[in-house]
Amino acid sequence: MSDITLVPIGRIHTPWQTLADCPHNVRQSEQTATIELYPQYAAGLTALKAREIDLLYWFDQAPRDVLESINPHDQQLKGVFAMRSPHRPNPIALARVEVLAIEGNRLTVSALDCLDGTLLLDIKPAY
Numbered sequence: 001m002s003d004i005t006l007v008p009i010g011r012i013h014t015p016w017q018t019l020a021d022c023p024h025n026v027r028q029s030e031q032t033a034t035i036e037l038y039p040q041y042a043a044g045l046t047a048l049k050a051r052e053i054d055l056l057y058w059f060d061q062a063p064r065d066v067l068e069s070i071n072p073h074d075q076q077l078k079g080v081f082a083m084r085s086p087h088r089p090n091p092i093a094l095a096r097v098e099v100l101a102i103e104g105n106r107l108t109v110s111a112l113d114c115l116d117g118t119l120l121l122d123i124k125p126a127y
């Protein structure tokens with residue numbers, strides 16, 4: 001099996017300081033979040049006009065050895081690939097957010113469900 005190296009391109013700033021504070025998904029909060037792109041990646045925002053973007057981020061506090069767990073929504077045992085649980089072999093999170101403002105290397109976006117300081121892996125226009 002080969003390894004893959006991912007390089008974080010920035011950090012996500014949210015009001016959530018503990019896992020218990022985090023909403024279960026992006027629709028459960030109205031608090032905005034800030035994306036801080038590391039300066040060396042700021043040119044990657046050139047001509048970004050999308051009203052919505054997909055963010056890929058890294059759940060550093062998630063266990064990577066879980067393949068099944070009880071789904072909190074319906075209390076059913078499910079495989080991790082049947083859920084959006086943060087506990088998975090590669091704890092990559094995905095969310096579609098609205099872009100509210102872009103200033104230099106900082107984007108203000110609609111609510112996110114991750115801890116303050118979570119590492120950002122990628123940004124793509126939603127459409």
Ligand SMILES: C[S@@+](CC[C@H](N)C(=O)[O-])C[C@H]1O[C@@H](n2cnc3c(N)ncnc32)[C@H](O)[C@@H]1O
Nearest residue numbers: 022023024059060061062084086093094114115
């Ligand atoms: C259910 S996941 C959904 C994530 C993403 N929107 C997705 O669909 O891939 C959201 C939960 O991940 C957990 N979480 C947030 N930040 C985390 C981090 N840095 N490491 C591990 N777990 C985290 C919180 O418990 C939060 O409620």
